[in-house]
Amino acid sequence: MARVTVGQKQxxxxxxxxSQTIGAALAFMGVEKSMPLLHGSQGCTSFGLVLFVxxxxxxxxxxxxxxxxxxxxxxxxDNVEQAIVNIASxxxxxxxxxxxxxxxxxxxxxxxxxxxxxxxxxxxxGHIALIDxxxxxxxxxxxxGWAAAVTRMIEELVxxxxxxxxxxxxxxxxxGCHISPGDIDELRDIFEAFSLDPFFLPDLSGSLDGHxxxxxxxxxxxxxxxxxxxxxxxxxxxxxIGEQMRGAAITLEHRTGxxxxxxxxxxxxxxxxxxxxxxSRESGVPVPKKFRRQRSQLVDAMLDGxxxxxxxxxxxxxxxxxxxxxxxxxxEMGCEIQAAVTTTGSPLLESIPVExxxxxxxxxxxxxxxxxxxxxxxSHGRQAAERLGIPLFRVGIPVFDRLGAGQQVTVGYKxxxxxxxxxxxLFMANMHEPTPRTWIPQHxxxxxxxxxxxxx
Amino acid sequence: xxxxxxxxxxxxxxxxxxxxQAKPDSERKKGCNKLLAPGAAAGGCAFDGAKxxxxxxxxxxxxxxxxxxxxxxxxxxxGSKSSGPLLYRISFTTAMTEQDIIFGGEKHLYxxxxxVVEKYNPPAVFVYQTCVPAMIGDDIEAVCKAAAANLxxxxxxxxxxxxxxxxxxxxxxxxxxxxxxxxxTEEPAETTPYDINIIGEYNLSGELWQxxxxxxxxxxxxxxxxxxxxxxxxxxxxxxxxxxxxxCSKAMINVARKMEERYGIPFFEGSFYGIGDxxxxxxxxxxxxxxxxxxxxxxxRTEVVIAREEARAWLRIGPFKTRLAGKRVxxxxxxxxxxxxxxxxxxxxxxxxxxxxxxxxxxxxxRIKELVKDDAHMFDDLKPREMYKMLKxxxxxxxxxxxxxxxxALKAKxxxxxxxxxRHHAYAGYEGMVxxxxxxxxxxxxxxxxxxxxxxxxxxxxxxxxLQIHIA
Numbered sequence: 063m064a065r066v067t068v069g070q071k072q073x074x075x076x077x078x079x080x081s082q083t084i085g086a087a088l089a090f091m092g093v094e095k096s097m098p099l100l101h102g103s104q105g106c107t108s109f110g111l112v113l114f115v116x117x118x119x120x121x122x123x124x125x126x127x128x129x130x131x132x133x134x135x136x137x138x139x140d141n142v143e144q145a146i147v148n149i150a151s152x153x154x155x156x157x158x159x160x161x162x163x164x165x166x167x168x169x170x171x172x173x174x175x176x177x178x179x180x181x182x183x184x185x186x187x188g189h190i191a192l193i194d195x196x197x198x199x200x201x202x203x204x205x206x207g208w209a210a211a212v213t214r215m216i217e218e219l220v221x222x223x224x225x226x227x228x229x230x231x232x233x234x235x236x237x238g239c240h241i242s243p244g245d246i247d248e249l250r251d252i253f254e255a256f257s258l259d260p261f262f263l264p265d266l267s268g269s270l271d272g273h274x275x276x277x278x279x280x281x282x283x284x285x286x287x288x289x290x291x292x293x294x295x296x297x298x299x300x301x302x303i304g305e306q307m308r309g310a311a312i313t314l315e316h317r318t319g320x321x322x323x324x325x326x327x328x329x330x331x332x333x334x335x336x337x338x339x340x341x342s343r344e345s346g347v348p349v350p351k352k353f354r355r356q357r358s359q360l361v362d363a364m365l366d367g368x369x370x371x372x373x374x375x376x377x378x379x380x381x382x383x384x385x386x387x388x389x390x391x392x393x394e395m396g397c398e399i400q401a402a403v404t405t406t407g408s409p410l411l412e413s414i415p416v417e418x419x420x421x422x423x424x425x426x427x428x429x430x431x432x433x434x435x436x437x438x439x440x441s442h443g444r445q446a447a448e449r450l451g452i453p454l455f456r457v458g459i460p461v462f463d464r465l466g467a468g469q470q471v472t473v474g475y476k477x478x479x480x481x482x483x484x485x486x487x488l489f490m491a492n493m494h495e496p497t498p499r500t501w502i503p504q505h506x507x508x509x510x511x512x513x514x515x516x517x518x
Numbered sequence: 519x520x521x522x523x524x525x526x527x528x529x530x531x532x533x534x535x536x537x538x539q540a541k542p543d544s545e546r547k548k549g550c551n552k553l554l555a556p557g558a559a560a561g562g563c564a565f566d567g568a569k570x571x572x573x574x575x576x577x578x579x580x581x582x583x584x585x586x587x588x589x590x591x592x593x594x595x596x597g598s599k600s601s602g603p604l605l606y607r608i609s610f611t612t613a614m615t616e617q618d619i620i621f622g623g624e625k626h627l628y629x630x631x632x633x634v635v636e637k638y639n640p641p642a643v644f645v646y647q648t649c650v651p652a653m654i655g656d657d658i659e660a661v662c663k664a665a666a667a668n669l670x671x672x673x674x675x676x677x678x679x680x681x682x683x684x685x686x687x688x689x690x691x692x693x694x695x696x697x698x699x700x701x702x703t704e705e706p707a708e709t710t711p712y713d714i715n716i717i718g719e720y721n722l723s724g725e726l727w728q729x730x731x732x733x734x735x736x737x738x739x740x741x742x743x744x745x746x747x748x749x750x751x752x753x754x755x756x757x758x759x760x761x762x763x764x765x766c767s768k769a770m771i772n773v774a775r776k777m778e779e780r781y782g783i784p785f786f787e788g789s790f791y792g793i794g795d796x797x798x799x800x801x802x803x804x805x806x807x808x809x810x811x812x813x814x815x816x817x818x819r820t821e822v823v824i825a826r827e828e829a830r831a832w833l834r835i836g837p838f839k840t841r842l843a844g845k846r847v848x849x850x851x852x853x854x855x856x857x858x859x860x861x862x863x864x865x866x867x868x869x870x871x872x873x874x875x876x877x878x879x880x881x882x883x884x885r886i887k888e889l890v891k892d893d894a895h896m897f898d899d900l901k902p903r904e905m906y907k908m909l910k911x912x913x914x915x916x917x918x919x920x921x922x923x924x925x926x927a928l929k930a931k932x933x934x935x936x937x938x939x940x941r942h943h944a945y946a947g948y949e950g951m952v953x954x955x956x957x958x959x960x961x962x963x964x965x966x967x968x969x970x971x972x973x974x975x976x977x978x979x980x981x982x983x984x985l986q987i988h989i990a
Contacts (some may be wrong), residue, residue: 105563
């Protein structure tokens with residue numbers, strides 16, 4: 063059982079955290095023909111946009127209500143209205159997802175009231191879904207904003223089904239924000255192999271997977287359609303991935319009666335065994351041969367890899383769901399979690415196999431990473447890893463100094479197998495070669511050595 | 519807030535800005551702070567602009583007072599390089615919470631400054647004001663004053679809430695901050711008749727270092743670069759320079775002008791982009807120094823260096839001519855002067871078929887017209903969709919632009935080169951122009967273009983038939 067502590071520093075140094083605001087914006091990017099709109103000053107949008115461009119290496123649809131000082135004092139109705147009208151005429155979206163910022167929250171703009179007024183005075187916008195979500199950047203973190211946006215889309219769009227749903231092969235999947243476009247592709251293959259027909263909300267695999275569209279599109283290049291979201295009530299069950307999605311899954315269940323099951327992670331042998339057993343039982347399809355082979359390959363990779371993982375000390379910093387997923391899996395591979403730092407609270411944190419989980423920043427991680435064999439966090443860990451002289455494995459968002467961030471796969475037997483290869487290779491590349499001086503005894507330090515020799 | 523709005527008003531009505539002075543009285547006061555169209559705006563806020571202008575000061579702590587949207591998404595993203603201190607790459611923010619909003623963030627900010635000073639002991643702390651604390655009335659000037667007195671350390675308030683205006687305005691407000699709190703607060707140990715300031719150069723990708731060796735050779739000392747690769751004390755002592763060059767268009771024109779007024783430092787506006795421009799800049803630096811009393815032989819030494827470097831650059835660009843002749847370029851340079859790059863591209867045989875003039879002055883437009891004759895199109899505001907169409911229809915061979923339009927070109931399967939502030943290559947001075955031509959050649963001659971433009975097998979009729987036969 064980990065002790066969860068909150069950092070007491072007054073100054074955050076090298077932030078780990080990102081805002082709810084852009085977490086929600088990213089969720090809206092998993093919907094086809096969508097345009098997220100941040101209600102705040104233009105910098106809020108510009109910073110988020112650049113961050114996603116650097117991570118995904120894709121054009122990012124993201125707009126701003128461009129609040130000026132005067133508009134901030136007087137209230138943002140005109141800006142919201144004008145922004146929606148401009149976006150509608152310039153980019154012809156199906157959905158505009160409006161996320162608040164600290165600026166609009168403090169002013170107290172009543173966004174849902176605004177939208178009602180805009181709806182009544184602009185009947186020509188009737189075909190566009192307008193969804194507001196409250197995402198102040200002075201509380202919560204990225205994954206909260208993502209989950210909030212998904213919940214709001216369910217509340218506003220999903221229709222209450224008229225017919226009994228039990229016979230359908232349709233399933234809903236609610237992936238957390240730590241599930242990459244590449245992960246979604248992998249999961250789709252898995253579900254389809256069980257003759258299931260998944261709707262992913264959001265579906266970044268259609269929009270931010272990196273592909274070449276036929277024509278220029280100012281909105282998202284793909285994703286789940288509004289029509290598909292409406293029909294989510296006709297699925298036989300919902301699979302939520304990550305504790306962050308529990309609220310959205312419950313909302314969907316209350317609204318439509320579609321029951322949900324939650325997997326808090328899909329990395330590692332045991333988690334995927336559970337997934338396979340569940341899918342086979344629910345679909346009535348025996349586990350296809352290819353997954354039996356993949357499982358066997360994963361077991362073999364664990365055998366080959368455990369020499370390199372065993373006893374290694376790893377410092378991990380990530381959002382709660384990603385942290386829990388990585389820390390549990392590394393622990394299952396024989397690593398010792400030397401430090402765990404995260405952004406916000408979650409019921410998962412206490413279960414993490416480490417003494418303390420700290421809500422903190424990357425300076426905290428750096429201070430706790432001395433002597434570690436590996437650091438696991440997003441690209442902003444690069445300065446700390448360099449100073450400490452330890453390798454960095456990049457996970458989460460943003461990863462701006464490596465290619466293929468959107469295609470990093472960590473789910474399934476295959477994803478777990480490849481993760482062993484990637485991290486194992488980092489360990490191998492950073493092995494310390496012995497020298498004639500390595501084993502010269504230093505008498506008197508036996509007690510220190512005993513502490514180092516024993517596993518923690 | 520009234521002091522901020524007065525400040526904003528004063529920097530917008532800039533007497534040394536030719537663009538602004540050319541406007542009618544009624545518009546002049548509005549300056550270049552365009553009214554932003556909600557839902558159709560692109561670009562950074564005033565805080566962003568201030569951070570771009572000041573973060574290149576490498577040895578100070580840059581502390582952002584605001585919630586996480588401001589600093590959390592933007593740190594370690596700017597390409598300004600340092601020859602020594604690395605403190606500027608460490609991110610500091612109060613990451614305000616609901617608690618701060620309710621009770622006010624001033625005490626939190628004070629404690630944060632104290633923590634930074636105790637832990638990192640920088641020569642100064644720059645504190646950036648953002649929208650949220652401005653809305654709840656946090657008085658950062660007062661907090662900085664108290665912190666400076668108690669901690670015995672310059673603590674500089676940079677009052678730039680994002681909603682006060684654009685990135686460009688933020689540049690200027692950053693300059694005002696330096697004028698009000700930093701420049702002239704210390705004295706240099708020694709001065710020489712060869713001391714200059716370079717204002718508005720941020721050493722992105724190390725561009726200052728493409729020019730500095732030539733100044734070193736001429737015996738010209740950069741007393742302060744404001745602010746690329748500079749240190750706090752250098753900026754504080756910059757008022758003793760003999761002359762100044764203002765780079766990067768109009769971003770810090772207020773600093774150059776006020777330093778001339780206050781300290782009698784003459785300045786000129788120049789550019790290190792382009793061969794001719796670099797030569798002009800070196801010439802004018804030397805001339806200003808000689809006017810201020812440096813020995814006149816500096817002029818002839820400068821001409822020797824210019825002649826040698828120009829010949830060397832043209833010699834190196836020459837071989838690219840046959841490879842690049844007739845290739846058509848779309849040039850969207852944003853802040854960088856279009857015309858100064860155009861000459862070098864033409865020398866390498868490239869044809870400019872279109873360029874943006876969105877941020878150019880009427881004067882710039884005239885010069886572009888002269889250079890590119892009638893075959894070029896000048897665009898004030900080309901929409902991404904039209905840009906995409908031009909590239910898709912192969913009316914251009916390559917696009918040079920900023921990151922914002924990168925994917926417009928790449929998704930049309932057309933070569934693209936980053937010439938904006940996030941770029942990874944340095945394009946300043948003589949070295950830089952050779953590098954630019956080399957990068958264009960690398961982009962155009964890459965073997966991927968032929969491969970990726972080939973149709974997929976299932977889109978080729980003959981192959982399709984064959985496949986069917988095979989299947990049958």
